[in-house]
Amino acid sequence: MTGAAAVNDRVRITLGADGVADVAMTRGDKLNALDPAMFAALLAAIEQLQATPGLRAVVLHGEGRAFCAGLDRASFAALAAAGAGSPVSDLGPRTHGIANGPQQIALGWRTLAVPVIAAVQGAAFGGGLQLALGADIRLLGPAAQLSVMEIKWGLVPDMAGMVLMNSLLRDDVLRELCYTGRVLGADEAVALGLGTRVVADPLAEAHALALAVAQRSPSAVRAGKRLLNQAAHTLDGQAAALLQAESDEQIALMAGADQREAVRANLERRAPLFDD
Numbered sequence: 581m582t583g584a585a586a587v588n589d590r591v592r593i594t595l596g597a598d599g600v601a602d603v604a605m606t607r608g609d610k611l612n613a614l615d616p617a618m619f620a621a622l623l624a625a626i627e628q629l630q631a632t633p634g635l636r637a638v639v640l641h642g643e644g645r646a647f648c649a650g651l652d653r654a655s656f657a658a659l660a661a662a663g664a665g666s667p668v669s670d671l672g673p674r675t676h677g678i679a680n681g682p683q684q685i686a687l688g689w690r691t692l693a694v695p696v697i698a699a700v701q702g703a704a705f706g707g708g709l710q711l712a713l714g715a716d717i718r719l720l721g722p723a724a725q726l727s728v729m730e731i732k733w734g735l736v737p738d739m740a741g742m743v744l745m746n747s748l749l750r751d752d753v754l755r756e757l758c759y760t761g762r763v764l765g766a767d768e769a770v771a772l773g774l775g776t777r778v779v780a781d782p783l784a785e786a787h788a789l790a791l792a793v794a795q796r797s798p799s800a801v802r803a804g805k806r807l808l809n810q811a812a813h814t815l816d817g818q819a820a821a822l823l824q825a826e827s828d829e830q831i832a833l834m835a836g837a838d839q840r841e842a843v844r845a846n847l848e849r850r851a852p853l854f855d856d
Contacts, residue, residue: 590621593628599636599798600790601629608644613652614707619685622711626688636794636801638692639786640715641699648708650729653847671738671827678820679740680827682707686714687740687823690809693802695793699782700775705729705763710739713748713774716805717789719782720766720775727764728757734842738830743819747812748773 582597594602603625605612612618629635642648676684677691685707689696698715706729712718720726728745730737737745737758745754753772756762769775779785793801833839838854845852 588617588621588624590615590618591625593625595632595635598791599634599794600787601632601635601638602787603629603638603640605642605648608642608646610652611644611646611649611703612642612708613649614685614711615652615655619682622685623681623688626684626692629692635692635694636798637694637790638689638696639699639783639790640689640696640712641783641786642701644702646702646708647698647700647704647724648711649703650706650708651733671831674824679823682738683740683823683826685739686710686744689714690716690744693805694798695790695801695805697786697790697793699786700724700726701782703727706733706737707739709774710737710741710744713741713744716808717786718775719786719789720769720778721782722766722778722780724766724769724775724778724782725763726766726769726774727761729761729763731759731761732842733846734836734839735833736826736829738826740823740826742826743822745774746822 582595590605590607592604592606594604596602605618605622607613607615607618629638671680671682673680675681676688679687695717696715697717697719698712699719699721700712701721701724703725704712705725705727709726709728712726728737728741736742745757749757749772757764764772764774766775766778770778838856841852841854
């Protein structure tokens with residue numbers, strides 16, 4: 581099967597005759613921010629690719645100026661409006677094996693049988709960074725910016741970020757980024773381990789790399805990915821416990837007093853005032 585198919589108005593999948601699937605987030609006017617429709621489209625894209633015959637590699641990218649700027653402001657505003665103890669969504673149930681739906685948005689790329697290459701231009705913040713981390717390889721444009729930005733909104737990474745970053749970053753570095761939300765440029769992100777390399781044109785380079793992978797033995801590439809997933813502990817019992825802990829901590833934070841104040845302060849462009 582070749583050609584293009586829109587999952588909805590948020591994601592487009594184009595499968596070439598070479599077996600390389602191009603997955604584009606198409607909300608470029610909103611920096612490909614994650615809203616409910618984007619979450620649903622990315623889940624559907626993963627499921628569609630899992631069932632696609634002849635698939636050899638995947639290129640994941642966002643249209644426009646950013647890869648993905650994270651959760652959209654409307655969703656954060658809904659969190660600020662929610663009452664304490666009333667999470668906007670229930671993150672507890674495991675709906676996709678060891679993961680919930682938002683975690684599957686990132687972890688699902690690891691569970692695909694074939695390599696996934698993320699072409700990251702502009703911002704990859706918060707959930708957008710976790711989405712990129714689900715890829716096997718991340719090629720960063722010179723102007724790319726990455727941040728574990730959840731702390732800015734009074735939250736923690738909960739889209740499998742703790743599982744994925746734990747295999748990439750030194751412990752103290754991971755702690756600094758989680759505690760501060762500091763924005764990294766492309767070169768520093770690669771030096772720390774969040775990116776694979778900096779390239780002038782990440783999308784063109786990602787397609788060239790995907791084509792090179794597609795020309796190798798598909799059974800050997802898939803076997804290699806299975807072994808690497810095991811080596812990284814992304815799919816074992818330890819990961820299951822950490823994924824559940826991500827959700828539990830996030831549920832406790834969502835719509836609490838500190839989290840609502842963090843969101844209000846950001847939306848009102850002022851310093852937050854926490855009562856601890």
